[in-house]
Amino acid sequence: MTESITTKNLCFQIGSKTILNNINLNVPKGSIYGYLGRNGAGKSTTIKLLLGLLEDKNDHVFVHGKSLKQNITQIHAITGNLIESPCFYNKLTVFENLKYLDIIHKKGTRRIEEVLELVDLHEQKKKKASKLSMGMKQRLGIAMAIFHDPQLLVLDEPLNGLDPQGIFEMRKLFQNLNEQGKTIFLSSHILSELEKVATHIGIIEKGEMIFQGTKNDLLGQVERYVSLKVNDAETAITILSTLGFSIQNNVNNKISVKINDDQQFNSLLKSLVHNGIEIYELEAQNANLEQIFINLISQTND
């Protein structure tokens, strides 16, 4: 079994409204799976179904090869989660919230201290959870998700409310956990962050999967451009057009050239230099996840 989460034609309806339609998730073990979708696309519903918070009547969700419906308690023992907003008990302190989990998971006080260090909440451990700032509440939510050292982490918008430093630290934490072999199923609106950590991507739109694969597969689907600032753009365009390059624009002596592979890039530079064109700036215009996401969504809706 190499899949951590698998769903087979997962469907979900509320009344006559279809929320999810034949979702086939394949989340490899040890991956960081970024789950993307617009608001209302069905991300949170999928996540709630993966955790058994919503009932999957037809038994279509499998975690580590086991049916969620039939092994829900066992699966909860190896799964940590944070869904939408952090959950914790307001009347308990930070430490007491983790102590509550410790009574259930029996990990010991040392683990509480360790997790508090990991999420940088050690100094706030005696503070009532209700008195924490929004970012700290988010950290507490993450602490509670990872407390029992789960094999699988399901996180829905875990970076909400964190400042840039907090986002950086959480990214490091997720990467460290992933290096330890944990699978992380992550949904976030901060696509730039997701792009940095995810190894696999799934995109959902209107309850249907429109892409699933590795991040490289997704990024490889789009055209690459290089942007060049030259001394004589018109001559450069003539030279490159003769060689069969496709040029996108020409503003302020800046041209954008489509390239298919590294050899083509090399020949582009050589021919310009050989013809006496001076190059002042060179910038690779790699498509980012955000652009690809927007393109995919608009293609689906066209």
Added chain:
Amino acid sequence: MTNTFFKTFSAEQYKLSKNREIFGVLLLPVLLVFMVDGYIIYKANTEVFAESLTNPWVVLLGRYVFQFYNLLYPILVAIFVYACCDIEYKNNNYKILFTIPISKTEIFFSKALFITLVILFSVILPYLAFLLSGYFLSVMYPEIGFQNYDYREVIFYTFFKLFIALSAISMIQLSISLALNSFIYPIGFSMFMVVFSIVVARKEFSDFIPYTGTYKSFENILSENNSFARLDYSNIVMMILFLLASYYLFKRKRII
């Protein structure tokens, strides 16, 4: 199973015992006994008692304490039970509860057991305070005449039947608090039932309304009634019925 249940119960106890409302249900009834003691001491110091004319356990201590209990206890229980449910509604903490590796059945029954145990202690403590007050007053103010009556059996049964009635009330309140995420409905219902139960207490059908249990405790202590009646059996049945209803509501809870 036993080990998991004990673990779940310990976790629930740890979490729920941080509620301030628990002190209300545990300490206010005791405080009321002491307040009535204070009144009796004040009266003993300012008035002359007709020695042994009437049973002071009834006319002094019992009458005032149970009059207050009739009005207070169902509301205290409603607030306490609501607080036990509200802790899960806040921050949508049912998400924690339903993703820990413990079955919903064990979680529910450990919650219900905790509620029942707190109510048991909330009856035992004033029971002990009631007895101790009588003995203390019999020593300090023998002219009142507490020492002339052995009222222990009646007191025991009155408090025991009060516990049964409160357990039934707690399970009704649990059902309401699980069904509705609101402070107004469970507390409002409890307040309405207190008034309603006083109005209908003398009707025959009132035996099937657990909220009349606190009023009838007041009558029991006045009339020295320590026999089990239809109301008590009905309360036991109600407790079981509403425990099952609450279990059903808890089990079918979904996170939307």
